[in-house]
Amino acid sequence: MISGLQLAILAGGLIGLGLCLVVARLLPAEPDLADALARVSTSRTRSTTQVAVARSGKERLGLWGLRVLPPGFWVWTPVRELALLRISLAQFYGEKLTFAGLGLLIPPFLTTLFNILGLGIPVQIPALASIVLAVGMFFIPNYNAFDEARKARVEFSRALGAYIDLVALERHNGVGARQAMETAAGVGDSWVFTRLAEELARSRWSGLPPWDALHTLAAELGLAELGDFADIMRLSGEEGASVYATLRARSASMRTAMLNDEIAQANAVGERMTIPGSLLGVIFMALLVAPSLLRMLTST
Numbered sequence: 001m002i003s004g005l006q007l008a009i010l011a012g013g014l015i016g017l018g019l020c021l022v023v024a025r026l027l028p029a030e031p032d033l034a035d036a037l038a039r040v041s042t043s044r045t046r047s048t049t050q051v052a053v054a055r056s057g058k059e060r061l062g063l064w065g066l067r068v069l070p071p072g073f074w075v076w077t078p079v080r081e082l083a084l085l086r087i088s089l090a091q092f093y094g095e096k097l098t099f100a101g102l103g104l105l106i107p108p109f110l111t112t113l114f115n116i117l118g119l120g121i122p123v124q125i126p127a128l129a130s131i132v133l134a135v136g137m138f139f140i141p142n143y144n145a146f147d148e149a150r151k152a153r154v155e156f157s158r159a160l161g162a163y164i165d166l167v168a169l170e171r172h173n174g175v176g177a178r179q180a181m182e183t184a185a186g187v188g189d190s191w192v193f194t195r196l197a198e199e200l201a202r203s204r205w206s207g208l209p210p211w212d213a214l215h216t217l218a219a220e221l222g223l224a225e226l227g228d229f230a231d232i233m234r235l236s237g238e239e240g241a242s243v244y245a246t247l248r249a250r251s252a253s254m255r256t257a258m259l260n261d262e263i264a265q266a267n268a269v270g271e272r273m274t275i276p277g278s279l280l281g282v283i284f285m286a287l288l289v290a291p292s293l294l295r296m297l298t299s300t
Contacts, residue, residue: 057094058090058091058094058095058098059088059090059091059094060090060094061093061094061097061098062088062089062090062091062092062093062094062095062096062097063090063094065093065094065096065097066089066090066093074093074096075139076142077089077092078142078145078146078149080149080220080221080222081145081146081148081149082145083220083221084149084152084153084156084221084222085145085148085149085152087145092141092145095141096138096139096141096142099137099138099140099141100134100135100137100138101134102137103130103133103134103135103136103137103138104130104131104133104134105130106130106133107125107126107127107129107130107133108126108130110126111123111125111126153222153223154258155190155192156192156223156225156226157223157225157254157258158258159188159190159192159193160192160223160225160226160229160254161251161254161255161258162188162251163184163185163188163192163193163196164229164247164250164251164254165247165248165251166183166184166187167180167181167184167229167233167247168243168244168247168248168251170183170184171236171242171243171244171247172244177210177211177233177236177237178200178204178209178210178237181196181200181210181214181233182197182200182201182204182210185197185200195217196214199213199214199217200213200214209234209237209238210233210237211230211231211233211234211237212230212234214226214227214229214230214233215227215230215231215234218230225254228250229247229250232246232247232250
């Protein structure tokens with residue numbers, strides 16, 4: 001049975017949570033510059049479609065968080081990683097709020113289950129566990145974004161090496177710089193080639209040089225290899241330099257670097273595999289020595 005002190009602690013926690021929510025609601029939220037510009041823009045077709053798509057599931061919860069909660073509530077947002085994975089802020093913030101809500105609900109649920117089974121657990125324990133678990137699970141989407149972005153960058157580097165070889169072959173056949181880049185991007189059907197083709201098409205319609213567009217994309221997504229490729233193509237497009245050998249050397253160096261990374265990962269996995277074998281040997285030696293030690297201890 002819950003005592004009066006426990007009820008007072010629970011009531012105080014609920015009052016504190018309510019005050020925190022009221023303060024968070026009253027604090028002014030920083031408006032998103034892109035959304036503000038989109039509202040005053042004359043072309044509303046694309047933004048309207050995005051808003052209509054965002055009105056479902058976690059994105060709806062994330063949109064509510066963007067409107068209501070202050071910017072400092074999110075602590076830090078991995079913008080580059082989300083842009084690489086093409087995850088909207090609404091979806092990302094919705095996942096953070098969902099994980100935090102689960103963290104708040106799991107300890108009280110387990111406490112109720114244990115109390116039904118007859119295990120009396122003080123109310124202070126689930127209250128503290130809810131706060132700690134909610135804070136910890138609040139950052140799970142950040143870890144997931146970093147992990148998925150790391151894998152995406154590795155995949156991008158592998159596909160970029162093949163793309164550079166294709167561009168080098170096109171340039172060796174006398175094709176222009178822009179046409180070579182666009183033709184090579186249309187060869188593959190992976191998301192990397194699709195992303196490059198979209199960026200090149202956008203640069204064509206906006207009148208920007210393709211290497212400037214790719215360089216901007218490399219800076220936004222944190223892809224150093226793509227920035228180096230854009231610099232090489234700038235020399236070819238603006239100064240007319242022959243870049244066939246340079247591109248082939250760059251793709252070869254990228255493949256060598258990826259091979260070295262894979263070898264290092266394989267060596268690390270091999271070293272980790274030796275640990276269970278060593279532990280098994282230690283346990284086997286302990287089983288051999290244990291009877292003798294027990295006889296010596298019992299005889300004395």
